[in-house]
Amino acid sequence: MTRKTRIRAALVTATALVTAATVTVGVSAAGGESKPAKPTKKQIAALFDGWNKTLQTGDEDKVTARYADDAVLLPTVSNKIRTNHTEIADYFHHFLENKPVGTKTKTIINVLDNNSAIDTGSYYFILTDPKTGEKKRVDARYTYEYEKRGGQWLIVNHHSSMMPEG
CATH class of the missing domain: 3.10.450.50 (Nuclear Transport Factor 2; Chain: A,)
Structure with missing residues (x-):
């Protein structure tokens, strides 16, 4: 595995971990905490x-x-x-x-x-x-x-x- 491939694999893994952590703690893609929807x-x-x-x-x-x-x-x-x-x-x-x-x-x-x-x-x-x-x-x-x-x-x-x- 070349150094470039290892770096790319590490970035993909890090991105997946950050995405999983973001979903777990309830942070939206926009960077703010997600809130429950307003009631109707x-x-x-x-x-x-x-x-x-x-x-x-x-x-x-x-x-x-x-x-x-x-x-x-x-x-x-x-x-x-x-x-x-x-x-x-x-x-x-x-x-x-x-x-x-x-x-x-x-x-x-x-x-x-x-x-x-x-x-x-x-x-x-x-x-x-x-x-x-x-x-x-x-x-x-x-x-x-x-x-x-x-x-x-x-x-x-x-x-x-x-x-x-x-």
Whole structure:
């Protein structure tokens, strides 16, 4: 093997090693770290659907698990601002007694970056009185702020208030 051939073989081997290392640590061909793709608006909208389905379980702990530890909840049918899991679970304990079922009527989604998005709009809940079985519709406006933390989308801010005209 000539010296030129050995140098060429060494360069090919070195290039293969650098390429393998680059793929392993997640560096793009452009030289920057690769990032997960931005979520789609449809993916963000599906987070509400998952939250709404969790309401159907009637389990406040499951609902609360969808919120970050430092989340803020300004709830629909309470004047108290909730700022930790204990307070959020307390709200849902009482709210879930009414077997709420939410339906969005208008949605505006802004994907801010790969790890954060805002879903805002209007929705209504059908609530069932636990004593009489009477159903009541509560129209409200909402804002959900989501962040992806530890690979999981969590609610970091949730504001819901009854519509003023109605």
